[in-house]
Amino acid sequence: KQSCGRAMVLAIALTLMQRGRFNLARALSLLLFLFLLAMSGSRTFWLVGLSVFALAFFMNFIKRYDLTSRAIIVLISVVLSIVIITASVMFGAEILALLGRDTTLTGRTDIWQAVWQSILKRPMLGYGFAGFWIGMKGEAINVIASVLWDVPHAHNGFLEIMLQLGVIGMAIFILSYLRACSRAWTMIRSQYIEQAIWPIFALFLILICNLDENTLLSFNGIFWVIYIVALVNLELMVPLVAQVPVRRVATLWAVRE
Numbered sequence: 001k002q003s004c005g006r007a008m009v010l011a012i013a014l015t016l017m018q019r020g021r022f023n024l025a026r027a028l029s030l031l032l033f034l035f036l037l038a039m040s041g042s043r044t045f046w047l048v049g050l051s052v053f054a055l056a057f058f059m060n061f062i063k064r065y066d067l068t069s070r071a072i073i074v075l076i077s078v079v080l081s082i083v084i085i086t087a088s089v090m091f092g093a094e095i096l097a098l099l100g101r102d103t104t105l106t107g108r109t110d111i112w113q114a115v116w117q118s119i120l121k122r123p124m125l126g127y128g129f130a131g132f133w134i135g136m137k138g139e140a141i142n143v144i145a146s147v148l149w150d151v152p153h154a155h156n157g158f159l160e161i162m163l164q165l166g167v168i169g170m171a172i173f174i175l176s177y178l179r180a181c182s183r184a185w186t187m188i189r190s191q192y193i194e195q196a197i198w199p200i201f202a203l204f205l206i207l208i209c210n211l212d213e214n215t216l217l218s219f220n221g222i223f224w225v226i227y228i229v230a231l232v233n234l235e236l237m238v239p240l241v242a243q244v245p246v247r248r249v250a251t252l253w254a255v256r257e
Helices: 002-017 024-040 043-062 067-090 092-098 108-121 140-147 157-188 193-209 223-241 248-253
Strands: none
Touching: 002 024, 002 043, 002 193, 024 043, 043 067, 043 193, 067 157, 108 140, 108 157, 157 193, 157 223, 193 223
16 A cells, blocks of 8 residues: 555656646546545555645745745745644654554554664664665564564665665765755746756655655665656756756756746
8 A cells, every 4th residue: 555655646746746737637647646545545645645735836836926035935834844843743642643543653663763773783884785674584684573574674765775875875865865955945046946846846755755665775666766867857957047058968857948
């Protein structure tokens, strides 16, 4: 159900981020994706789906305003988000009860604690790509013994990076993400906000989908590809803001005005 929910959230995001008028084909596609998301039964991705709609509304809202107003609106939204997150942490048990979830997030917090102990044994470089979850052997067996079931991954994309690539790998990821956010912020404050919508959706999904699932270092996963393409796209759009002619390679990523 998690895989189905994740796929439908991505499909919904792709439908909402498209430029142009909302036609019948897009409406029918969106209804189909929403139906499949509901049928997946994944409460986690129900919330992610709602957040995707909220982001779509927010992006359409701020692009109507001038550049200065956009910056103010975004800053206010960031402050409100911090307040909401803080309140969610303080009243987490009550919120989870309303959603029909226990305080361990269906055992995820137990996995995270066990995984963290393994991370501390090899903090700098980790266990290597695909070098940790190798069945009932190696360090993984300690995690499996702690939670009493065959865990396939850390159920958190950021802990998974720490496991496989260590602090160094995590630091590289954080720096790349912060650089992308900086580029996205520059685009939001420019006349080219339309071209930045899909990379912003990609950065948002990468962040939120990896809080209790692993989508970054999964085999045959599309999210890492989406992340890299979003980074490249944002870098190629920087000359647009600087009023520097974009080289022909930029047309590959559809950033033409």
